[in-house]
Amino acid sequence: MSSDRPTSLARLLDRVVRLGWNHTERRLRLPFRLVLALVVAVLVSRVVSVGIGLLTDNYRGGVLAGAFPGADLGTVLRVVSSLSAALGIAVIVAVAGVALDRRRLPDFGFHVDRSWWADCAFGTALGVALMAGIFLVGYAAGWFRVVGTAFAEPGFSFLGLVAGYLVVFAAVSLTEELMVRGYLLTNLAEGLRVGPVTGRVALGLAVLCTSGLFGWLHAGNPNATLVSTATIALAGIFLAAGYALTGELAVPLGLHFSWNYAQGVLFGFPVSGLRVGVALVRTRETGPDLVTGGRFGPEAGLLGVVAILLGIAAIAGWVRLRSGDLGLAEAVWTPELRWRER
Template sequence: MSNHIAFRTPPLAPAWQRWLVYSPLARIVIFTACAFGIGYVVHAGMSALGWLSKTATPLHHALAGLSIEFLATTIGYAILVWLIERRHMREFALRTLPTYGLAGLLGGFLIFSTVVGLLWLFGSYHVLGTNTQVDWLPAVLIVGIGAGVGEEIITRGVLFRIVEEGLGTWWALAISAVFFGGAHIFNPGATLWSSAAIAIEAGILLALVFHVTRTLWACIGLHAAWNITQGTIYGIPVSGGDAKGLLLSSRTGPDWLSGGAFGAEASVVALAVCTSVSVVLLLIALRRRSIVRPSWSRRVNAAYEATPTS
């Protein structure tokens, strides 16, 4: 249904603006250029402060990384929405933060806790002890908040939303999921399988969360809680990155079960759990009839409905 589309090209816009400013590809390019430019400036500022040097503390490194990712994506997105699309940023409405944000945090914790619980039942996940002295704040800032905000703005707020406006929901799901999985291919311990798993279990799941709720708070909350629960609580590598959690743990068994060096995200257990949640969200979307058709199909239908009948 077209009423789920956040942006429509102004009807009186000249042809050059339709292609170079308002088209889906142009808006994605504009956001990318803004984000890179702002990120470069912030990176230079962090370097001048010495927060990126080898002698900087882990907290300073984390704050620098968070600042670069957070400011680049949020300011870039604000420029896209307010200056190019010229609309209210409904997907970031503060009134939805307490409900959808907290729901996302709870959902991310419950989903990954279910994955870990099943791995434990299957004899793959083992708790070796606790580490109460773990320095958890840098990981929460970078892997939790930074990745949650930055990656969700890029992948769901920009890529999925804009592609959906042009090509429709099905293509947007496929393209954003493939992009999200491919973005993790160079992570430590990554394989083609781990990227495919990330694309299906997280790429499709988070895109459907955005499609159903139309708010980025739910996506950010789920993404951040997923990473924090996985690494900071259960001590499992987050997308291949080393994690020191409150629980000292190990995983045994074949890689298809344990996830191997990449972490539990490459486990068929995580794939099954997340796919189950995605199916429920997809059924909700189908029941609501909220699947967006491609733009050319919407135009043909609108023209047909506007044709007077004799």
């Protein structure tokens, strides 16, 4: 019996190791990868927050005035903060995605080519068109009233804010899409393929999970309600549609950016409860909150819900037109791992 003990112990240790390590894929299993990715995210976010804090202190002390003569330093700080967040997320995905997941960076939705840019342009145009539709329908029905044009907060430059928010919303789009859709949805879609769960079912579950998270991440915004949280979760499905159908983040990136920019800067609506302080057309909601979304913005109203549903249909139509077919992208749940080429 004593001779069998080392063998039994080795088997036990091997079983324990297999709980956390996938020998076939030569990497940690999903729950452990996500925990370590969270650790990386906390460390990176801490570094970013410290850097932004130092920058803010310098701003308050007037040190930056000479570096940006004539600029609205508040706008500069918004831009720098947004770019820092985007850079931080890119670092997190580079470290966690490549080192832990053993994926290539393009597998998170960045196989950039002419087709990728065409999809991004479509997403950008779609976001503007849908928000313009919300404005025109609401204005025609008397639910919105135009109270000014070319508005900017006192003490701020209109053109400076218009240009600054181009960068801010582009950075926000990259940050949220890369984090929620590119990294987390991809990992969940692959990791949920267990037992009888097929790739398509796993992708559907991943979309629902990440969209719920997307709604929860906005639950703390000003003027948020249970309704707004639910509609933002629906918007998460809307944004995930382009990724699920193409395997690329091109459509979601363009759509996310232009939806926010048109909503806040072009038409003066609150963006998920936040006023941006600049508007090409300044509007005031005079209709019922159920329709307009009230102080949270159109995303929390029936106008926003209808626009989201129309947007999902438009994305499906675009993908079918571009590819001649309509189906879920298998690359989302079956990415090539780097070690397989060795």
